Amino acid sequence: MEFQVKSFSELNTTELYEILQLRSEVFVVEQDCVYQDVDFKDQKSLHVFGRKKDRIVAYTRIFKPGDYFDNASIGRVVVAAEERKYGFGHDLMKASIKAVENHFKVDKITISAQVYLKKFYESHGFVKIGEEYLEDGIPHIRMDKN
Template structure:
């Protein structure tokens, strides 16, 4: 899978549409969570996305230190349901961590992880910090790396 990193202004309208469609399919429909996905943070983040057969099937957005947390951050980590069996989530995390190092020269990363994905993020060097909390009605934990 080919991963691309772009700023908001570099995204084509087609890419933006596919990204927002993928985020809605998973975070709103699949997870049955009504929340405000369009939060204004897309403008200052970089967008990391994986393309398979000319379609965006994996996505995250990354932030430089201070834009979301004190550390650099990865959020909106998502892989299309029918593509998860191929391990693209792991590829996406590796690409996101590499993009943070390349674009922000940062090693310390903080995420707000859904609790059920704790072991997945631990496999990428993240450790749980603090207690569980609810974000948009879904249990989350803070995790740090580096």
């Protein structure tokens, strides 16, 4: 899978629609979590996404240091349910970490991770910082990669 990195203004309407649909499909419907996904943070982030058969199936948004956390950050990590068995989540995280390094010239990254994905993020060099907390009703932990 090849990944693209685009600013908000570089996204075309079809890409934006597919991204918002994927995020809603997973974070709102699959995880049964009512929250405001469209949060006006997309405009200041870079969008990392991968396609399969001309459909966006993997996505993150990344922020430069200071825009979300003190460190650069990766958020809205999502892979379409039917595509997870192919390991695209790992490909997505590698592409997102590389995008942070290439675009922001830093290697310190902070994420707010869903607790059940702790081992997944640890496999990409992230370590747990602090205690669990609720974000949109779902247990999360802060994780940093240095």
